[in-house]
Amino acid sequence: MPELPEVETTRRGLAPHLVGRCVRGATLRRADLRWPIAPQIAAELPGQTIESVSRRAKYLLLEAQTGAALLHLGMSGSLRVLPEGTPHGKHDHVDVLLDSDHVLRFNDPRRFGCLLWQAHGAVHPLLAGLGPEPLDEAFDGDHLWRASRGRTAPVKTFLMDQSVVVGVGNIYAAEALFRAGIAPGRAAGRVSRERYAALAAAVKDILARAIARGGTTLRDFIAPDGAPGYFVQELSVYGRAGQACKACGTALRARMLGQRASVWCPRCQH
């Protein structure tokens, strides 16, 4: 479910409830999600104060004194802050108990998410090797152009490669490529420097706009306060296969690229 805008929306929703709060304990209703839940969540985090809630790529970090809880929402994960004692439902796998008499609740039906631990001063292996943040200045068209030389994979697959640039998933890759006028199936190494400049600008603009709308809710994404994201109203191509292009009226086409559904306008994108 969540790409960068949804994770950032989650981060912004959580921070006011978590920063400065002391963790009283943790309730684990199952031992693993994608991987075993780190033992430090129950054994080391309680008693510590959450100093900040940060984001790297699609990961969230709850930073405490001896380390940070490292979370990924996978395809179906969500986090909410609820009054202590709120009955838990199916797939509510973890509660982190706070000294505010609230709980941070991690729900993830498909369990593709994870809850790990990064020791203070260390970099978790999952965070090593990630590409730049798309909203940082270090990310631009030249970065994409240089990284793509000689690459034969589809440009959409390339754009979703987290070692190239982080945070872009299936929705925003499709939308950015439409905005830049690039066909998603084109080989990454056969896109010009000029067109990569347009693509990088499109990525930045679309992600920023999506964050401003609270992300995209297709079925089950919710912010920590329970609110959906409204960027779904601005989607140009994602989920619109067969429908008319909003720019030219041509029927949007769809095909699988890298095992992900990909939609584009055959007239606007080349």
Place this chain on the structure above:
DNA sequence: CTCTTAACCTGGACGC
């Protein structure tokens, strides 16, 4: 290295 494919897991939508 790069690229492709299978796998992880549940639930909703759809066809019969």
Place this chain on the structure above:
DNA sequence: TGCGTCCAGGTTAAGA
């Protein structure tokens, strides 16, 4: 109503 099939916002591991 029930059952089988396919698909879904992500990522890793294994193989070519």
